[in-house]
Amino acid sequence: MLPSVVILLILLSCTCGENPAIQFLLTNRGLYYGKHQATDWIQQNLEHATLPDISGEVDIGLLGSIDYTLTDITITKCDLPEPSVEFYPKITGFKTSISGLSIALTGGWSIHCSIIRESGSFDMAVFNLNVISAVELGKDPGGHLSVSSISCDAQVGDVDVQFHGEVSWILHLFVQHFKGRISGEIQKRICPSVEEIFVKLESHLQAMNVSFDVNQVLSLDLHLTSLPVVDATSLNLGLKGEFYNIRTHSEPPFKLKSFTLPEQQGYMVSVGLSEFTLNSASYGYYSAGLLQADINDSMILQHLHMHLNTSVVGLLIPQLLSMFPGLPMSLKVYARQVPVFSFQHDVVKLGLHGAVKAFAIQPNGTQIPLFTLNVDSDLSGKIYVSDGKLKGSVKMDKFTLKLAASEVGTFKTDTLENLTRCGIQTIVFPKVNEKLDKGFVLPRIKQAQLVNSVLKVEQGFMAMSSDVEVFPSDKGLK
Numbered sequence: 001m002l003p004s005v006v007i008l009l010i011l012l013s014c015t016c017g018e019n020p021a022i023q024f025l026l027t028n029r030g031l032y033y034g035k036h037q038a039t040d041w042i043q044q045n046l047e048h049a050t051l052p053d054i055s056g057e058v059d060i061g062l063l064g065s066i067d068y069t070l071t072d073i074t075i076t077k078c079d080l081p082e083p084s085v086e087f088y089p090k091i092t093g094f095k096t097s098i099s100g101l102s103i104a105l106t107g108g109w110s111i112h113c114s115i116i117r118e119s120g121s122f123d124m125a126v127f128n129l130n131v132i133s134a135v136e137l138g139k140d141p142g143g144h145l146s147v148s149s150i151s152c153d154a155q156v157g158d159v160d161v162q163f164h165g166e167v168s169w170i171l172h173l174f175v176q177h178f179k180g181r182i183s184g185e186i187q188k189r190i191c192p193s194v195e196e197i198f199v200k201l202e203s204h205l206q207a208m209n210v211s212f213d214v215n216q217v218l219s220l221d222l223h224l225t226s227l228p229v230v231d232a233t234s235l236n237l238g239l240k241g242e243f244y245n246i247r248t249h250s251e252p253p254f255k256l257k258s259f260t261l262p263e264q265q266g267y268m269v270s271v272g273l274s275e276f277t278l279n280s281a282s283y284g285y286y287s288a289g290l291l292q293a294d295i296n297d298s299m300i301l302q303h304l305h306m307h308l309n310t311s312v313v314g315l316l317i318p319q320l321l322s323m324f325p326g327l328p329m330s331l332k333v334y335a336r337q338v339p340v341f342s343f344q345h346d347v348v349k350l351g352l353h354g355a356v357k358a359f360a361i362q363p364n365g366t367q368i369p370l371f372t373l374n375v376d377s378d379l380s381g382k383i384y385v386s387d388g389k390l391k392g393s394v395k396m397d398k399f400t401l402k403l404a405a406s407e408v409g410t411f412k413t414d415t416l417e418n419l420t421r422c423g424i425q426t427i428v429f430p431k432v433n434e435k436l437d438k439g440f441v442l443p444r445i446k447q448a449q450l451v452n453s454v455l456k457v458e459q460g461f462m463a464m465s466s467d468v469e470v471f472p473s474d475k476g477l478k
Contacts, residue, residue, distance in 0.1 A: 020225045020238030021280070023261040023272040027234050028087070030268030030468065031094075035085040037470050043080045050074050051105070054185045058177050066113045068171075070122065070182070073107040091150060092230045093136040101129040109163060109171065120165020126186060128157025133194055137230065143210045143223020145237065149198045152191035159183045210240075218243045218284045234263050241274065243281040245288050252283035252338070259461040267452070267465040274461045275343040282339045292334035310360055316416050319408045320370065324360040330367065332357040336374065343457050349397075350379045355404060371406040373413065375399075375420075381436075385453045385464065389439030394432060396425060447471035 026034075051073040057065045079102040088095040103126050110119040131154045138146040159179045163171040171178065210223040221240040229236040244250075254276070261272035285291050297308040306312060309328045314321035337353040354375045359367040381394035401417035403410065442450045453466035 018225045018240070019256050019258045021241030021256055021274040021277045022222070022239040023259075023270075024237040024239065025234055025261050025263060025270040025272070027263065027265055027268060027270070029265060031085060031087065031235075033268055033468065035083060039080060039082050043078055052189070054182060056181050056185075058174055058181075066111050066116065066170075068109060068111045068178075071108045071110070073105055073124075075103050076106050077104040079103070087230050087232055087235060088134060089230050089232060091134055091136045092138070092228055093134060093147075093150075095132075095134050097130070097132045099128075099130050101131070102127050103129070109165070109168075111167075111171070116167065116170070118165060118167045120163060120168050122164060123162045124182070125160045126156060126158075126183075127160070129186075129190075130155045130157070131190060131194065133191075135198060137228040137235070139224045139227050140206070142206075143225075143240070144208065145205050145224060145228070147198050147202050147205065149195045152194050154187050154190035154194075156183045156187045159186070213246060214243070217246060217288050217290060218281060219246050219249075220244075233265065236261065241277045243277065243284045245284040248287055250287060252280050254279060254283075254340075257460050259458075261461075261463055264463075264465040267454075268467045270463055270465040272461050272463045275341050278341045279338070282341065286335055286338045291339070292332065295331040295333060297328050313358070316419075317371075317408070317411045319411070320360075323408055324368065324370075327360045327362065329370075330359045330361060332359070343460055343462055345459060346382070346457050348381045348383055348392075348457055348462075350381070352377045352379065369407050371408060371411075372404045373416075374402045374404040376402075383455060383457060383462070385442070385455045386439065388451070388453070389441055390455070391439035392436040394429065394436065396421070396429065399424070 054070040054073065055068065057067045059065045079100075081098065081100050083096055083098040085094055085096045087093075105124040105126070107122055107124070108119060109122050111117070131152070133152040134150050136148050136150045138148070140146045159182050161175055161178055161182065163175075211219060211221045213219045221242050221244065223240050225238045225240055229238075242256075256274060256276040259272060259274060261270060264270050295308070300306055300308050307328075308331070309326070310320040310324045311326055313329060314325075333354060333356050335353065336355050339353075340351045342349040342351070352375075354377075356373045356375055358370040358372075360370055361367055376398070377396060377400075378398040379394055380397050381392050383390070383392040385391070399417070399421045401413050401420055403413050442453060444450075447470065449469045449471075450464075450466040451469050453464055455462060455464045
């Protein structure tokens with residue numbers, strides 16, 4: 001009994017899934033827009049589409065049976081009412097229905113029996129074609145979104161056929177038979193065609209990457225963490241949303257906190273981004289040793305009439321003037337800890353814990369270590385969307401500079417701390433905020449553009465809700 005219980009608990013733990021760091025939510029409004037775009041695409045692509053040949057035989061009494069074939073069947077006109085599409089929680093998917101579809105077709109016919117072998121052309125009209133289908137969404141073992149057609153029902157209301165050719169009168173004698181056979185052939189081919197569409201879509205989804213390299217340092221994992229969640233008004237997809245150091249692929253030293261993405265019915269889509277996603281990227285860069293920089297005199301703003309050397313810095317640290325007079329200096333700036341983002345209501349906070357190691361550079365190029373300062377700062381900022389751009393502002397909440405180690409003896413850091421704080425606030429932040437105020441254009445998804453977007457920062461995550469505009473060249477699967 002105990003082993004069975006253990007196995008059951010293991011299976012239950014495996015099916016619960018993991019918390020997503022990114023959530024995507026499609027609303028009824030987005031579903032309606034997608035349905036409208038898909039209808040336009042289907043309308044355009046059905047016209048002049050070629051259908052498979054239809055073959056059969058008919059018994060005409062004294063003449064025996066006649067074999068017939070309808071070939072080159074091409075749709076010349078399509079009257080496609082906008083279908084009904086709705087979320088279908090019962091199967092975790094969608095339910096679609098098309099009522100009153102009518103199409104006009106043209107093609108060629110040929111018949112042959114013991115005494116007749118003729119051909120010609122035909123015009124056909126199919127009226128009141130109704131299709132109801134249900135599509136289930138799921139997750140495959142690799143974390144891809146899966147789609148499968150689980151039910152389909154098609155009914156053809158009526159068919160009208162006009163045959164043209166020298167012996168077409170023979171076919172017209174049995175037009176009722178042809179109408180029934182053709183209606184049946186069309187009807188039985190509809191659902192397999194619908195299923196084939198979703199098989200192709202499934203193949204397309206399976207080919208999509210759920211993990212890819214962002215640059216030479218980071219990869220981003222976007223596999224589904226659990227089955228899609230569907231209710232009467234929305235579809236929610238939970239994605240891993242974690243950055244990894246490509247070389248080590250190690251997990252960060254902090255845990256992902258779950259969050260609930262609020263539904264915004266006034267918008268087509270919403271995307272929720274956990275603070276964990278940004279922090280995993282931060283950890284990826286930190287673990288790769290990239291959160292560091294070397295600063296020398298050539299990088300100092302010359303219009304400030306300042307230089308990075310022992311003569312200038314010695315004004316604050318007198319022993320430098322006597323121990324290493326007139327030598328240029330270099331600084332190694334690096335993160336002591338992983339920079340951590342924190343999302344709070346309407347505010348993004350960032351904690352920075354760094355260090356600055358100073359060196360004097362001798363004429364032969366040898367670097368002599370001087371001292372190490374620990375620099376800790378808390379920043380807070382606003383982030384929002386305006387005029388189709390991502391904008392924001394940042395300010396300093398806290399700044400401290402302390403002596404961590406010294407090869408030249410102890411010294412006070414109060415004045416150096418105040419000057420550094422003042423320089424950051426009067427020189428660095430204004431330039432940063434100027435760029436943030438100009439903003440960054442929201443990214444396009446192929447030929448889809450986010451419009452009417454709003455962004456809110458909540459506790460532990462930020463959420464962007466938006467409408468989507470799809471350009472005609474991007475409709476349909478390529």
